[in-house]
Amino acid sequence: MNKRVSMLFTITAVAVMSATLFGSTYTQTQIAGQSLDIDKMDIDVIEQIHQMGGLQLVMPQAFAETDCGILEQIGRNVVEFNLTGESVELPIMGGKTYNAMTFSGQVPGPTLRVTQGDVVKMTLTIPADEATAHGNDMHASQISSTAFESVNPGETSQYCYIAESAGVFKYHCSGVKLIGMDQHVLSGMYGIAIVDPINGYKKLMVEKTSVSDGNVSLDRQFYDADALEFQLQYNQLYLTDEGNYDSRAMFQHHNTATVVNGMQFGYVPNMAHNLLVNGDVDRNIFVAQPWNGLEYKQYQSQLLFVETDQHVRLFIENQGNEPVFFHIVGEILDRVTQGNRVQSAATETWLLGGSQNMIVDLVFDEPGAYAAVNHDYAAIYTGAATVFVAGDPFGLNPVLVEKGVIPAPVASYAYALGNPSDAVPPMGANSIAHPAQNIHGLMTDDVASEMQASGDYIALWEVIPVVAEMLTS
Numbered sequence: 001m002n003k004r005v006s007m008l009f010t011i012t013a014v015a016v017m018s019a020t021l022f023g024s025t026y027t028q029t030q031i032a033g034q035s036l037d038i039d040k041m042d043i044d045v046i047e048q049i050h051q052m053g054g055l056q057l058v059m060p061q062a063f064a065e066t067d068c069g070i071l072e073q074i075g076r077n078v079v080e081f082n083l084t085g086e087s088v089e090l091p092i093m094g095g096k097t098y099n100a101m102t103f104s105g106q107v108p109g110p111t112l113r114v115t116q117g118d119v120v121k122m123t124l125t126i127p128a129d130e131a132t133a134h135g136n137d138m139h140a141s142q143i144s145s146t147a148f149e150s151v152n153p154g155e156t157s158q159y160c161y162i163a164e165s166a167g168v169f170k171y172h173c174s175g176v177k178l179i180g181m182d183q184h185v186l187s188g189m190y191g192i193a194i195v196d197p198i199n200g201y202k203k204l205m206v207e208k209t210s211v212s213d214g215n216v217s218l219d220r221q222f223y224d225a226d227a228l229e230f231q232l233q234y235n236q237l238y239l240t241d242e243g244n245y246d247s248r249a250m251f252q253h254h255n256t257a258t259v260v261n262g263m264q265f266g267y268v269p270n271m272a273h274n275l276l277v278n279g280d281v282d283r284n285i286f287v288a289q290p291w292n293g294l295e296y297k298q299y300q301s302q303l304l305f306v307e308t309d310q311h312v313r314l315f316i317e318n319q320g321n322e323p324v325f326f327h328i329v330g331e332i333l334d335r336v337t338q339g340n341r342v343q344s345a346a347t348e349t350w351l352l353g354g355s356q357n358m359i360v361d362l363v364f365d366e367p368g369a370y371a372a373v374n375h376d377y378a379a380i381y382t383g384a385a386t387v388f389v390a391g392d393p394f395g396l397n398p399v400l401v402e403k404g405v406i407p408a409p410v411a412s413y414a415y416a417l418g419n420p421s422d423a424v425p426p427m428g429a430n431s432i433a434h435p436a437q438n439i440h441g442l443m444t445d446d447v448a449s450e451m452q453a454s455g456d457y458i459a460l461w462e463v464i465p466v467v468a469e470m471l472t473s
């Protein structure tokens with residue numbers, strides 16, 4: 001094929017994709033007989049792209065050095081990030097499973113954490129027995145998108161880049177030469193890269209007022225940059241009754257479920273919390289507790305525990321197709337940062353469009369339970385409710401000490417139960433270490449077993465019966 005013909009094919013491919021994505025009148029008329037009828041769209045257009053051999057990106061290496069050999073020798077810190085692409089079956093609410101696609105057997109994929117200025121060496125390996133090719137599109141990089149080309153089963157690809165900009169960035173599968181990218185991402189192939197600012201995070205200022213001799217005045221409080229950190233990634237599932245990806249539902253924005261870190265209602269109370277608070281494993285303390293039993297193991301829902309008057313930092317990414325109106329019931333977002341630039345302070349709700357992120361810094365002043373939600377009611381009731389518990393709102397310290405579960409009163413229940421591992425990002429320069437972590441998340445049994453074998457995490461499904469025995473004896 002000569003250059004001119006090849007160029008024409010590329011233009012046609014882009015026009016077809018534009019019609020798919022944007023449906024402009026112009027591009028529509030270029031595709032004979034093709035209207036934006038949803039029934040035709042995901043059959044005819046995608047079929048045409050298939051027949052053309054897929055969409056090939058033709059941009060030159062125009063932006064930055066990506067040669068690992070060169071980048072590794074320039075005196076920067078080099079961080080290796082190794083991922084695999086694996087299709088696996090994972091559970092969804094209601095005792096069913098779905099056909100998930102994952103980076104390294106978990107949804108979301110592992111979190112990369114580096115410091116601004118580091119070189120990231122990204123290696124994607126697709127096992128020989130994997131059914132399809134996969135790619136890795138890394139939003140933290142500024143390199144030609146040709147680096148994100150898909151990798152076939154049995155093959156490995158590698159690229160390097162300098163993490164120049166601080167912030168939170170999505171990474172996701174780029175499909176098979178872009179085809180099926182929607183399916184791969186919405187089936188679980190997404191994650192985040194956290195790039196810490198080279199000069200560290202800033203102190204947190206929280207605006208308060210005080211009263212003296214009848215005069216009310218500003219009383220600003222400052223918190224050290226070090227914080228207890230969590231990661232929350234929002235997405236949707238679009239599934240058929242058989243647990244397969246439903247592109248028709250996606251094109252219509254009719255999602256089946258709203259997920260946070262891959263699961264609906266993954267951070268709500270479970271039977272152990274029922275026992276501690278209500279004295280009865282079967283008396284639920286929350287309206288929806290779908291992952292309630294010990295038999296769910298790493299999938300049993302867990303709570304996020306923080307101390308009061310503690311600087312908390314949340315890394316949040318909207319991985320999905322629909323907006324996230326991030327709000328914490330009972331709290332105000334003390335600071336909202338995007339790309340290392342403060343966007344807002346003391347705000348109730350912050351909007352994240354698709355593939356957008358933010359860092360929320362806040363302090364929980366009062367002991368209590370606080371629900372982080374996507375304040376879209378359709379999202380809340382289909383899974384986007386995440387419960388934080390600050391301090392000891394249920395007055396459990398005396399009971400736990402008396403029964404010998406803990407030796408002395410604790411500042412948060414994380415000291416007794418740990419925080420869920422999938423909500424905890426890797427440590428950075430300004431991270432406060434979590435007292436303990438429990439094995440939690442939408443991961444395969446193999447991944448959970450590896451975590452358990454490492455000895456770094458609590459397998460609560462083994463510990464809870466022991467604690468329950470102590471509490472009831």
Ligand SMILES: [Cu+2]
Nearest residue numbers: 134135173184
């Ligand atoms: Cu993929």
